[in-house]
Amino acid sequence: MSEYFQTVFDKFELRVRKEYRYTEDDLWVHVEDGKARIGVTDYLQRTSGDVAFIETARQGSRIQKKGELGTMETAKTTVTLYSPLSGQVTEVNRVLAQKPELLNSAPYKEGWLVIITPYDLEGDAKSLLSAEDYYQLMLGKLRSGEGRLESR
């Protein structure tokens, strides 16, 4: 059985990882040992284009839910990323500084952004979408033409 929900739109394959949770603005959250690893979804990286720069909150910084987690910049657009949880940033993916293209090529794996130790995981998680719900949301965005997809 596949790890992903997936669809093909025109020629583009878009995936949603089943074991993760999601925000409506296209971030994913994966809880491991009480900490939350966060990244961008396939849909977000596809509609944004080739990532040239990624900046995130510094390691050790405290962040509010819906506070600015970072920015992702492509030639096409600059996307502000908002934290799905309140907590402390305990780890930042430093590889992205040299290889921002990982956000495009491996958004659910090597392209993760930060790890947060959450203050109120149970409370904050209530507003996260299941993979299936996010998948449906993504399909809706694709049908409405909300973002233009770019070749990976």
Added chain:
Amino acid sequence: MGKGREKKVGIISCSGEECVEGTISRVATRLVLGKLRPNETVTICLPLFLAGGREEREFTRDYPTITVDGCDKMCAKIATERYSGKPASSIVVTDILKNWQCPRLSSRRKLNDETLAVTRKVADRIAEEVDEVLRHWV
């Protein structure tokens, strides 16, 4: 064709750096994709297709394709036949232009107004082929 999905046609243009007809091929294809038939067509990036791009190759296996080549070396057609299958239609710009009364074409880098007008006619021709392919959609 199409596995029950939406009716779409993949357009594969040659890269055509060497001659003005290659640029005409590229621009005409872009006009079809962006303006004339935006909902019915999908762009297939030839270099990515050649390099093994999975999405490009899978699409061309599952959907009908139209190749647009600048010259009779027909790189797009050859690549499509090699990696996916016979295209539903093939257009060669030099062949089309032979049958038209064309003005002297501009440089390959910047298309002048006359060459642009020819390019638009080529785009119309591609769009007609798209319509024809879709008419025969099974």
Added chain:
Amino acid sequence: MNQPTQKKVIVIPCSGIGKAFGSISRDATYEVTEKLRIDTTQTICLALLVSGDEESLQLVRNNKCVTVDGCPLQCAEKNVKLAGGNLVGSLRVIDVYKENRHLKPRSVTFLDPDGQQMALKLAERIAEKVDDLLGGQ
């Protein structure tokens, strides 16, 4: 196509049709081969290598080649390597963008002013690379 009478650097863009960076790679290549280094460079159609055009294959095997790719997928580099070309340099449009963040090319079919600017900057980089490879001839 004529064989060069002196050794030239063959500049091969990806010309990717789906992104502005593909058009920029193409335009930068023209800037170099038609203006900046007209006597020492030449371009060829990338697809000819894959279709097995013998003249093109000999050209890339017998001369130094520089590829210009629009994105990190690096299709021009991959295809030249597969063809057995003498690849001595690879440039990427995105690296020029990283040094010129204020430029935001949007248009693919015809380059907008930011796209044209980026193509010129990329062309300068290609020309420098060509000079390095030919020892400043």
